[in-house]
Amino acid sequence: MAQFPGGMGGNMGDMVKHAQKAMGEMQKIQAELEERLVQGTAGGGAVVATVSGARRVVAIKIDSDAVDPEDLELLEDMIRGAVNDGLKKADKLYKDEMSKITGGLNLPGLFG
Numbered sequence: 001m002a003q004f005p006g007g008m009g010g011n012m013g014d015m016v017k018h019a020q021k022a023m024g025e026m027q028k029i030q031a032e033l034e035e036r037l038v039q040g041t042a043g044g045g046a047v048v049a050t051v052s053g054a055r056r057v058v059a060i061k062i063d064s065d066a067v068d069p070e071d072l073e074l075l076e077d078m079i080r081g082a083v084n085d086g087l088k089k090a091d092k093l094y095k096d097e098m099s100k101i102t103g104g105l106n107l108p109g110l111f112g
Helices: 012-035 072-102
Strands: 037-042 047-052 057-062
Touching: 012 047, 012 072, 037 072, 047 072, 057 072
Parallel strands: none
Antiparallel strands: 037 047, 047 057
């Protein structure tokens, strides 16, 4: 019976089965994350960015009171802030869901 490096018991077939199961679970979670949404806000809610758990911006809402033609730079900053806040929340959601598969192990390159 082949041993895993580091003295862990088991054989290569078991390792492959576990890897295949984990990959299947990851694909399922990634599909579910496409449907889960988080919201990032800026300007006290004047700008709201809705982001999927797959880290895609799916909507931007801007309160009409946030639009000042004399200060578009402020609006641009609020949009950028809301999007970044949404992406940060989506990234946390993604990592939290993926850690359920890895048991909290940090596997470099796995979570993109």
